[in-house]
Amino acid sequence: MSESTVQIALVLPDLLGTYGDFGNAVVLEKRMNWRGIKAEIVPVMFGEPVPDSCDIYVVGGGEDTAQTLAVKHLREHPGLQRAVTKNAVVLGVCAGIQIFGESFTRADQITHPGMGLIDSTSHAGGSRAIGEVLATPANNLFEGVLTGFENHQGRTVLGPAAQPLAHVKVGTGNDGSVEGAVQGRIVCTYLHGPVLPRNPQLADLLIEWATGAKPAPLDLPAVTQLRNERQRAAS
Amino acid sequence: MSRVGYPRVPTCALRAGVLARPAEGHAEPAGSIAGVNDSPARLPLRTAAAVRLGNMSSKLSQKMGLGAGGMIGGRIALKLDPQALAHLTDGRHVAVVTGTNGKTTSTMMLARATGALGEVATNHSGANMPDGHVTALSKQPDAPYAVLECDEGYFPAVAGASSPEVAVLLNLSRDQLDRVGEVRTIERSLRDAINALENCTIVANCDDVMVTSAAKDAKTVIWVATGTGWHQDSASCPRCGDPIRWEGEHWHCTGCDLQRPKPDWLTVDNALVTPEGVKVELALRLPGKFNQANAVMATAAAHTMGVPVDEAVRRLRGVSNVSGRYRTIERNGRKARLLLSKNPAGWSETLTVVKEADHPAVLVINAQEADGRDLSWLWDVPFERLQGRTVIASGERATDLAVRLTYAEVEHSIVPDPLKAVDAMPQGDVEVIANYTAFRDLNARAAENE
Numbered sequence: 001m002s003e004s005t006v007q008i009a010l011v012l013p014d015l016l017g018t019y020g021d022f023g024n025a026v027v028l029e030k031r032m033n034w035r036g037i038k039a040e041i042v043p044v045m046f047g048e049p050v051p052d053s054c055d056i057y058v059v060g061g062g063e064d065t066a067q068t069l070a071v072k073h074l075r076e077h078p079g080l081q082r083a084v085t086k087n088a089v090v091l092g093v094c095a096g097i098q099i100f101g102e103s104f105t106r107a108d109q110i111t112h113p114g115m116g117l118i119d120s121t122s123h124a125g126g127s128r129a130i131g132e133v134l135a136t137p138a139n140n141l142f143e144g145v146l147t148g149f150e151n152h153q154g155r156t157v158l159g160p161a162a163q164p165l166a167h168v169k170v171g172t173g174n175d176g177s178v179e180g181a182v183q184g185r186i187v188c189t190y191l192h193g194p195v196l197p198r199n200p201q202l203a204d205l206l207i208e209w210a211t212g213a214k215p216a217p218l219d220l221p222a223v224t225q226l227r228n229e230r231q232r233a234a235s
Numbered sequence: 236m237s238r239v240g241y242p243r244v245p246t247c248a249l250r251a252g253v254l255a256r257p258a259e260g261h262a263e264p265a266g267s268i269a270g271v272n273d274s275p276a277r278l279p280l281r282t283a284a285a286v287r288l289g290n291m292s293s294k295l296s297q298k299m300g301l302g303a304g305g306m307i308g309g310r311i312a313l314k315l316d317p318q319a320l321a322h323l324t325d326g327r328h329v330a331v332v333t334g335t336n337g338k339t340t341s342t343m344m345l346a347r348a349t350g351a352l353g354e355v356a357t358n359h360s361g362a363n364m365p366d367g368h369v370t371a372l373s374k375q376p377d378a379p380y381a382v383l384e385c386d387e388g389y390f391p392a393v394a395g396a397s398s399p400e401v402a403v404l405l406n407l408s409r410d411q412l413d414r415v416g417e418v419r420t421i422e423r424s425l426r427d428a429i430n431a432l433e434n435c436t437i438v439a440n441c442d443d444v445m446v447t448s449a450a451k452d453a454k455t456v457i458w459v460a461t462g463t464g465w466h467q468d469s470a471s472c473p474r475c476g477d478p479i480r481w482e483g484e485h486w487h488c489t490g491c492d493l494q495r496p497k498p499d500w501l502t503v504d505n506a507l508v509t510p511e512g513v514k515v516e517l518a519l520r521l522p523g524k525f526n527q528a529n530a531v532m533a534t535a536a537a538h539t540m541g542v543p544v545d546e547a548v549r550r551l552r553g554v555s556n557v558s559g560r561y562r563t564i565e566r567n568g569r570k571a572r573l574l575l576s577k578n579p580a581g582w583s584e585t586l587t588v589v590k591e592a593d594h595p596a597v598l599v600i601n602a603q604e605a606d607g608r609d610l611s612w613l614w615d616v617p618f619e620r621l622q623g624r625t626v627i628a629s630g631e632r633a634t635d636l637a638v639r640l641t642y643a644e645v646e647h648s649i650v651p652d653p654l655k656a657v658d659a660m661p662q663g664d665v666e667v668i669a670n671y672t673a674f675r676d677l678n679a680r681a682a683e684n685e
C-alpha cells in the first residue's frame with residue numbers, strides 16, 4: 001500500500017452492507033482511477049481492528065441487530081474516530097447517520113450511545129419513510145440536486161455544530177425538512193441508490209477533500225440520464 | 236479491489252453422512268393411483284361446495300381472460316370455508332417446500348419424483364399462497380400426494396393446516412430491500428412453526444445459516460449440504476446476534492452453539508451422495524449449481540416420502556422448463572434462453588450459470604412493487620463477471636443498471652424493450668436474465684408470439 005494510493009476503508013461491509021453500500025466505495029475508487037489517481041478499497045470486517053490511516057471511510061446501512069453490533073465494534077476499536085481527528089473524509093449512510101451521532105433510540109425505546117462524531121440524536125419515527133427523495137444542497141456544498149431513495153424509520157435532529165447536507169424538496173430525510181448532516185469532513189445521509197452513483201458531484205467533493213485538489217471533469221452519459229429519470233420520477 | 240462483499244460459496248467435500256432411517260421405497264408406475272387406503276378423506280359438505288364454486292369461478296376467470304385462474308378459485312373457496320386447506324389436505328401425504336430462491340423448481344422436481352408413488356396435486360404456477368394451494372388441491376381431489384410450494388411468510392399457516400409429512404427448507408435471504416429485517420423475522424416464525432409440527436421430517440440446507448437455525452430444534456431433520464448459501468444476510472447469528480465465522484464449508488456462531496450440522500446428503504460436482512455414501516450422477520437438463528442443489532433437496536425429500544433414490548433422480552432429470560424459466564424463445568435467428576433472478580442471491584447464482592457459456596446477455600430490470608422499489612441491491616450483484624461480453628441493459632430501470640455496469644467496467648448499450656434488445660443481439664444464442672415483473676411480462680409476451 002504505497003503512500004500515493006488513496007485508501008478507501010469500507011467499514012464493516014459484513015454488517016452494514018445491506019443497501020448496496022459497496023457501491024459508494026466503488027464509485028469513489030473508479031472515479032479516482034479513471035482520472036489517474038491511484039485508489040483502493042480496504043474492507044474492514046467485523047472482528048478486525050479499524051485502521052486509522054485510511055483517507056476515506058465509507059459506512060453503510062444494516063438492520064437493527066447488525067447496527068447495534070457495528071456501533072459496539074466501532075467504539076471498541078476507535079480507529080475511525082482517530083482518523084477523524086486527522087482530517088479523514090467520512091461518508092455515513094442510513095445507519096451511518098444514526099451511529100455517528102451522540103445517541104440513537106430504537107422503536108423499542110432503548111437508547112444506544114453513538115460514536116459522538118456528529119452533533120445529532122436519532123430516534124424511531126412513527127412511520128417508515130420509503131421513496132424517491134429530491135433535495136437542494138445546503139450552503140452551496142455542491143451543484144445540482146441531491147437525488148436518492150430513502151427507506152428508513154429513523155428521524156434525526158441536528159445540534160448547532162452540525163449543518164444539514166440538503167433541504168428536502170420531495171421526501172422525508174431527517175425530519176421532512178432537512179436531509180443528512182455535514183460536520184467537518186464527515187457527510188451523512190439517509191439516501192440510498194446508492195447515493196454516490198446518483199450524485200457524482202458529492203462523490204467528487206469527497207475526492208477533492210481527500211486529495212486536496214478539484215478532480216478533472218468526468219462525463220458519464222448513463223449517470224446524467226439516470227439523474228434526469230429519477231428527478232422526473234420524484235416530481 | 237474484488238475482495239469485497241461477495242459471498243463465498245463453500246465447496247463440498249465428498250463425505251458420507253449417517254442417516255438412521257429405513258431407506259426402503261415402493262415404486263409404482265408413473266401417474267398410478269395408490270390404493271384405497273391412501274386416497275384422501277371425503278371432503279366435508281361445506282368444503283366440497285366451496286371448492287365447486289371456487290373451481291367454477293376459476294374457469295370463468297380463465298374464460299374471461301382474467302389470468303391463468305391460478306388463484307381466484309382458491310380465494311373464493313377459502314372465503315366460503317376458511318378450513319378448506321385443512322380439509323383438502325386431510326388424508327393426503329403432504330410435502331411443503333419453502334425458502335427464498337428455488338421454490339418453484341424444487342417443488343416441480345419433488346412433484347415429479349413423488350409421481351413414482353401415485354398421483355400428485357401440486358401448485359406449479361408459483362401461486363404459492365393458501366388460495367393457490369386450495370385451487371391446486373381442489374383440481375385433483377383424488378390425488379393421494381400433495382407437493383405444495385409455499386411463500387415463506389405463509390409457511391406457518393400452511394404447515395399448520397396441512398400437517399405435512401415432509402417440509403423442505405431451501406434457503407433464506409432478503410428478497411426486497413423495502414422489506415429488510417424480515418429475514419430474521421421469517422426465520423423466527425419458521426422456527427416456531429417447525430417446532431410445532433408433529434410427525435414431520437424437515438429436509439434442510441445446512442449450508443444456510445438461517446435455515447439451520449430454523450430447523451435445528453425439530454425432532455427429525457435431514458441435513459443436505461447444497462454448497463449454496465447467501466452469506467451477506469447472515470453475518471450475525473439469528474439466535475444471539477454474535478458474528479458467524481466461516482472456515483471453508485464449515486461455519487459456527489462465535490457466541491452460541493449454532494453451527495453447521497453434519498450433513499446426511501451431499502451435493503458434489505454434478506452428483507449427489509446419499510446418507511449411505513452412494514454417489515448418484517445427476518445429469519440435469521436445468522443449468523447451474525443451484526439447480527443441482529434444488530435437485531438434491533428434492534431427492535432427499537422424495538426419498539423420505541418413499542421414492543427410491545435412482546427413481547427420483549431419473550424422474551427429475553426430465554425437468555427442463557419451470558413455468559417459463561429456462562424456456563428458449565426463437566426470434567429472427569436468435570435463440571434466447573429466459574432466466575429469472577429475483578434478488579442478489581439469485582442474480583449471483585445466475586451469473587455463474589451464464590459464465591459457463593460466452594453468449595451475449597440481455598439484463599432486464601424493473602422496480603415495481605413486487606420487485607421492490609429500492610434498486611440499491613444492484614450494487615451487491617457481481618456484474619463485474621460480465622466484463623468482455625456483449626451486454627444490453629434493458630427493462631423499465633435499464634438506466635440504473637447501465638450506471639452499475641459502467642462502474643463494473645462492463646461495456647453495454649441500453650435498449651429498454653427486452654424483445655427489441657434480443658433482436659439487437661447478433662444471431663445465435665442469447666441469455667436473457669430478468670427480475671420478477673420483467674420476467675413475468677417478457678414470458679407472457681414470448682408466449683403470445685409463439
Ligand SMILES: [Zn+2]
Nearest residue numbers: 472475488491
Ligand atoms: Zn449465536
